[in-house]
Amino acid sequence: MIICQLAGFLGSGKTTLLIRLGTALGRAGRKVAIIVNEVGEVGVDGAVIESNGLRSVELTEGCICCSLSGSLQNTLRQITKEFAPDIIMIEPTGLALPGKVKQIVRTSMIGEDRTFTICLIDAYRATKLFAEAGAFLSRQVDGADVVAINKVDLVSADAKGQVESIVRGISSSIPIAFISAREGGGVDQLVKMLEDTL
Helix, strand or coil: CEEEEEEECCCCCHHHHHHHHHHHHHHCCCCEEEEEECCCCCCCHHHHHHHCCCCEEEECCCCCCCCCHHHHHHHHHHHHHHHCCCEEEEECCCCCCHHHHHHHHHHHCCCCCEEEEEEEEECCCHHHHHHHHHHHHHHHHHCCCEEEEECHHHCCHHHHHHHHHHHHHHCCCCCEEECECCCCECHHHHHHHHHHHC
């Protein structure tokens, strides 16, 4: 089993990508369970995900890498026992650090379960976001196995190159996928990476 975490700053397109990946993996015959972390009391993403025919569990009123770490561990164990999925996809809040979530996942799972983290970056807002919150976003990239530069359909080739340079400045060797979660472009590359990890 794989625990796939979709990290990324607020508005980077995590829910859209989650639906694309979950649907593609489901069509490929994989059993997928989804855990969504909403900071507020009422979750919106869970309803959106389920309206697309996917099953999800919501953890609300806190962050899974801080106040809800125990809830995440319990939820992972329960899903594994009751559903036995091939892949559990986790969408933390946009303020979660992938390394912390990975650590919580590893302490709660038994056996040969693997983690795989995709860090989503909004190509349209990347330059501005890295200028304002570069240290935080760098930690999100550092905790990932692959960086998916999203919304490439909205930017020029030069802007795409600038975002790639920023990522390469943080990690020269991390795999990069250029995607449009909204249009589906490049998502098959991420699906293949997950399939190869299984």
